Amino acid sequence: SESSYSKSYSDDKQKASASxxxxxxxxxxxxxxxYGSVTGAFTVYEDFPTYTSGVYHHVSGSQLGGHAIKIFGWGTEDSEDYWLVANSWNDQWGDHGTFKIRRGVNECGIEGQVSAGTVAASVVV
Incomplete structure (x- = not known):
């Protein structure tokens, strides 16, 4: 909970030095x-919200819109390369709030929408 967090907003504030x-x-x-995880986005289709496991790839349904996510890993499952991604919907969705999506084929535009940055050493308030 917030009451157990020991830093104040001003003490914990971070600023990017580059993106x-x-x-x-x-x-x-x-x-x-x-550096760790990166920020990304991809196009969500009608078959994505029902994802529960495995490596996602768009099969059917119309485009619903774009969605921002965090990519924090990668791997291979059953000979299929994937990105390991954290979703923001909740930990009851997908595989405990995460999903795997095909890697190396720009699935749903994910590899064309990745950003990262560096954090400044200190912030002057």
């Missing part, structure tokens, strides 16, 4: 290995 786009699988992976 940049990442557009290749290798570039995204290299940035994640050096």
């Amino acid at each position: 940049y786009s990442l557009s290749t699988v290798q570039g995204i992976q290299q940035d994640m290995m050096q």
